[in-house]
Structure formats: C-alpha cells, structure tokens
Amino acid sequence: xxxxxxxxxxxxxxxxxxxxxxxxxxxxxxxxxxxxxxxxxxxxxxxxxxxxxxxxxxxxxxxxxxxxxxxxxxxxxxxxxxxxxxxxxxxxxxxxxxxxxxxxxxxxxxxxxxxxxxxxxxxxxxxxxxxxxxxxxxxxxxxxxxxxxxxxxxxxxxxxxxxxxxxxxxxxxxxxxxxxxxxxxxxxxxxxxxxxxxxxxxxxxxxxxxxxxxxxxxxxxxxxxxxxxxxxxxxxxxxxxxxxxxxxxxxxxxxxxxxxxxxxxxxxxxxxxxxxxxxxxxxxxxxxxxxxxxxxxxxxxxxxxxxxxxxxxxxxxxxxxxxxxxxxxxxxxxxxxxxxxxxxxxxxxxxxxxxxxxxxxxxxxxxxxxxxxxxxxxxxxxxxxxxxxxxxxxxxxxxxxxxxxxxxxxxxxxxxxxxxxxxxxxxxxxxxxx
Numbered sequence: 001x002x003x004x005x006x007x008x009x010x011x012x013x014x015x016x017x018x019x020x021x022x023x024x025x026x027x028x029x030x031x032x033x034x035x036x037x038x039x040x041x042x043x044x045x046x047x048x049x050x051x052x053x054x055x056x057x058x059x060x061x062x063x064x065x066x067x068x069x070x071x072x073x074x075x076x077x078x079x080x081x082x083x084x085x086x087x088x089x090x091x092x093x094x095x096x097x098x099x100x101x102x103x104x105x106x107x108x109x110x111x112x113x114x115x116x117x118x119x120x121x122x123x124x125x126x127x128x129x130x131x132x133x134x135x136x137x138x139x140x141x142x143x144x145x146x147x148x149x150x151x152x153x154x155x156x157x158x159x160x161x162x163x164x165x166x167x168x169x170x171x172x173x174x175x176x177x178x179x180x181x182x183x184x185x186x187x188x189x190x191x192x193x194x195x196x197x198x199x200x201x202x203x204x205x206x207x208x209x210x211x212x213x214x215x216x217x218x219x220x221x222x223x224x225x226x227x228x229x230x231x232x233x234x235x236x237x238x239x240x241x242x243x244x245x246x247x248x249x250x251x252x253x254x255x256x257x258x259x260x261x262x263x264x265x266x267x268x269x270x271x272x273x274x275x276x277x278x279x280x281x282x283x284x285x286x287x288x289x290x291x292x293x294x295x296x297x298x299x300x301x302x303x304x305x306x307x308x309x310x311x312x313x314x315x316x317x318x319x320x321x322x323x324x325x326x327x328x329x330x331x332x333x334x335x336x337x338x339x340x341x342x343x344x345x346x347x348x349x350x351x352x353x354x355x356x357x358x359x360x361x362x363x364x365x366x367x368x369x370x371x372x373x374x375x376x377x378x379x380x381x382x383x384x385x386x387x388x389x390x391x392x393x394x395x396x397x398x399x400x401x402x403x404x405x406x407x408x409x410x411x412x413x414x415x416x417x418x419x420x421x422x423x424x425x426x427x428x429x430x431x432x433x434x
Contacts, residue, residue: 037372040065040109040133042100042124043116044073046234046244047138049080051113051165054365056084061369062092065109067100071213074098076238098215100124104131111161111372114138117250118257119223122147122434125162129154134161134372136365139266140258140389141382146425148386149412150434155382163368163378164385168267168333169274170364176345177322177331181275185343186324190304192275193321194268195311196392197260199297199399203253205229222432226255258396261297261309264318265392269299270384271320271331272307273391279384282391282409283307286398297395302409309395333358397423 039055041048044066052063066077074096085092097103103112104127111134114124122142128135135155141164142148155162168174181189207227210216216228234244251257258265273279283299289309297309312321312330319332327339338344364379371378390412397420398405406415414420428434 035060035373037061037110037369038064038108039136040067040103040106040112041077042067042103042112042114042128043120043138044068044070044077045115045248048113048115049076049243051115051136051365052077052080054362055113055369056081057362058366058369062090063113064092065095065097065103065106067097067103069098069215069218070211070233071098072211072236072238076236076243079238098218101127104128104133110134111136115165117219117223117248118143118262120221122151123222123432125151126154126434129158129160129162132158132160136163136165136368137382137385138165139270139385140262140392141385142389143258143393144425145390145393145412145423147434148389152382152386161368161371161375161378162382162385163371164380164382165364166267166270166380166385166388167358167364168271169379170367171333172345173331173334173336174271174320177320177329177336178271178275180329180338180343181322181324182277185327186322186329186339187326189276189322189324190306191323192272192305192307193310193312193323194265194272194307195316195318195320196264196268196309197318199261199396200252200254200257200259203255205231205249205253220429222428223256224427224429226253232256254396254400258392261395261399262389262392265309265395266385266388268318268320269307269391269395270380270388272299273388275320275322276301276303276305276307278302278409279387282387283394283407284409285404285406286394287404288395288398288402291403297399299391299395393423 037060039061041052041063055061056063063081066074068074078094078096081094103109112128113136114121115138116124118140121137125135125137142151180186203226206229208229210228214233231249234246234248236243251263252259278301281302284302285300287294287298289296299307311317312319317332319330319335321330322328327343329338329343336345368378394405394407401419405417405420408415
C-alpha cells in the first residue's frame with residue numbers, strides 16, 4: 001500500500017478493533033459516583049506503598065486499613081496514611097492488622113488491594129470474595145493452575161469485581177501496538193519476542209534469625225517451610241526512614257515464586273496473548289529452551305504463531321516485538337518503534353507516567369475504581385489474568401520437565417501427560433486448604 005492509503009486503512013481498522021476488543025462489558029448499575037470508596041490493603045510492602053499513593057490520588061477514594069505480618073510495615077503504612085490525611089484535612093481513622101481476616105471482617109471497607117507474595121494470592125483473594133469485597137489483585141494472580149481455576153469460580157459465584165495489576169494494558173503505547181497487530185497492519189504474525197527473563201532457581205539463601213516483629217509462620221501461610229533470610233523481606237526502618245532498595249527476592253526461587261517467567265511474563269506474555277486474540281485461550285504447546293533447535297522458551301498457539309521468551313535488543317529490554325509478514329512493531333515501557341512511520345501512534349497518544357512508578361500508574365487504578373462504581377469488568381478481569389498466569393506457569397513446568405508439554409486451552413488441562421499433571425497444584429502446609 002501507499003503510505004496515505006495504508007495510514008487510512010490502519011486508522012479505520014484500529015478504531016474497529018478498539019471498539020470491539022478493548023471496551024469491557026457493562027453488567028449492571030452500581031455504586032453512586034458520589035460515594036466514597038474505602039479500600040483496605042493486604043500486604044504492605046514496596047508495591048503496596050506505591051499503590052496506596054496511586055489510589056489515594058483518585059478523587060472519592062480513601063485507603064483506610066492495612067494488614068501485614070511484619071510489624072514495621074504496618075507502622076510505616078499507618079505513618080504515611082495519617083500524614084496524608086493530616087495534609088488533606090480529612091478525618092479518616094486508619095486501622096492495621098496482623099491477620100488479614102480481621103480486615104475482611106470490617107464492613108466499612110468496600111474493596112481490598114492484595115499485594116502479598118504470590119503463594120498467598122489465591123487463598124486471600126477467595127477469602128475476600130466470600131467476604132463480599134471487591135478486589136485489586138497483583139499479578140501473577142495465582143501460584144498454581146488449580147488456584148486460578150478456583151479463583152475464577154469464586155469471583156463469578158460471588159459477583160465480585162476483580163481487577164489484575166497488569167498495568168501495561170492501560171498504557172496507550174501497548175494499546176496501539178496491539179490494535180495494529182489485530183487490525184492486520186503488519187500482516188500475519190509468525191512470531192513474537194516477549195521477554196520476561198530467567199526461570200526460578202532453587203532456594204539457596206543462608207538462614208538468618210527472624211525479626212522479632214515478623215510472624216514468619218503466618219508469612220509462610222500455605223507455602224511449604226523455608227527458612228528466613230532478609231532478602232525475602234527487604235530491610236526497612238522508620239527512624240531514620242529507609243524504604244526498600246530492591247524487590248523482595250521470594251519471587252526468584254521455585255519454592256516461593258515463579259522467577260522472572262511469572263514476574264515479568266505476567267506482563268509481556270500477557271501482551272502477546274492479547275494481540276493474538278488468545279485472552280480466552282492460550283498456547284497448545286510449550287517448548288523449553290534447549291529442546292531440539294529451540295534456544296528460548298517457546299509457546300505455540302493454535303494459529304501457528306510462536307511467542308518466544310527472547311529479548312529484541314542487546315540491552316535485553318523487557319518488552320515485546322511483533323514480527324509480521326509486512327513489517328514489525330516493538331513496544332516496551334516508554335518505548336515504541338516500528339518498521340515504518342505509518343505504524344506509529346500520534347504523538348499525543350504517547351502516555352506519560354507522571355511522578356508515580358510505572359507499576360502504580362494511576363490510569364490502571366482509575367479503571368478499577370470505575371469498574372467498582374459501575375459494576376463492570378475492568379480492563380484486566382479475573383479470566384484474563386488467570387489465562388496469563390497459567391501460560392507463565394506452563395513455561396516453568398515445561399522447563400522443570402525438560403521437554404515439550406501439550407496443553408488444551410479449552411479444557412484448561414494437559415494433554416495425555418501424567419507427569420505434567422503433578423504440577424497442576426501443589427501440597428499446602430498442614431492447616432491450609434484452597
């Protein structure tokens with residue numbers, strides 16, 4: 001196509017694709033726009049503090065309560081919130097708890113924000129569903145496949161609004177890239193580089209004494225026992241004030257997390273599946289690196305497209321690159337490039353992220369609040385978050401087995417693979433059930 005006609009084709013096609021694919025379904029009338037929405041936080045670490053500031057910047061929203069097993073994190077949370085409300089002149093009573101179930105018993109709270117380690121997500125989210133709380137849940141939504149299936153059931157049976165913290169779906173650069181791909185602007189897509197990073201490694205940190213104000217047994221929860229090391233809970237202090245200087249490393253060990261495959265895969269594999277129109281599907285085969293001629297973890301989809309855990313540049317940027325028969329598009333946080341300028345978004349469409357960290361950018365949080373007010377699904381509802389989490393988990397399973405794994409995205413189960421089935425769920429510690 002000539003540049004002009006190509007641009008017209010793209011604009012028309014993207015408008016249609018966006019209208020069909022990106023607008024969530026309105027279900028019923030909900031909370032009055034004038035009502036104050038009160039949120040409680042479960043998990044008060046580094047991510048929660050950013051989210052707290054983001055939600056508190058939205059008119060009509062108050063963060064009023066928090067729960068964490070670490071006393072100093074509860075103290076920091078109260079200090080920051082009380083300081084905020086002193087500055088705004090609002091008369092808000094802030095409460096904190098060691099046990100999140102006490103927070104769920106508070107009928108004053110409309111919704112919860114869950115940003116605990118991944119092994120707690122399913123149980124806490126299902127408990128929140130049963131308590132009638134709306135939920136903003138950090139990604140990956142669950143630690144095992146069965147947990148995801150059970151969470152979807154709990155959300156829908158209890159008529160809960162659940163939004164997933166997949167912020168890239170609220171970024172206009174990613175919106176535009178996906179719309180271009182789905183509109184056929186680069187032709188049939190054969191492969192996508194969606195870089196997440198490494199697989200989890202065995203837990204090998206040395207044992208250290210547990211801090212006096214940390215309930216380590218409750219931190220473990222359903223997780224099989226591992227000894228304490230401060231790298232799992234970065235050191236903070238209040239006098240003088242010192243916040244976390246790195247992300248808690250439980251996410252990098254197979255006993256406590258899914259490595260970068262689930263941590264960043266929940267972002268970038270998610271974008272790939274969105275573009276492939278596989279939000280209600282998933283891969284049919286998962287090939288680990290080193291099998292045959294495959295150098296990278298590879299997901300194969302029903303239309304033959306392949307998603308590779310492969311960086312698109314020498315800097316190993318965690319982003320996504322779409323390779324089509326007529327061109328290419330690459331997108332990452334704060335970055336957009338393509339094989340020709342007609343594939344670029346208009347300049348005014350490029351999103352700035354303001355003063356908040358990208359992970360806690362306000363537009364994604366505003367979408368969740370609007371979903372609560374109008375009783376509609378947010379931009380990333382529980383089903384999409386679960387499908388993405390399952391894709392990530394399948395990558396780790398294939399790597400653990402050291403061979404390809406066949407998956408049926410319709411039945412949400414493995415295809416004739418008893419060894420893979422052993423990873424569908426995992427045993428909880430005594431006293432915990434799903």
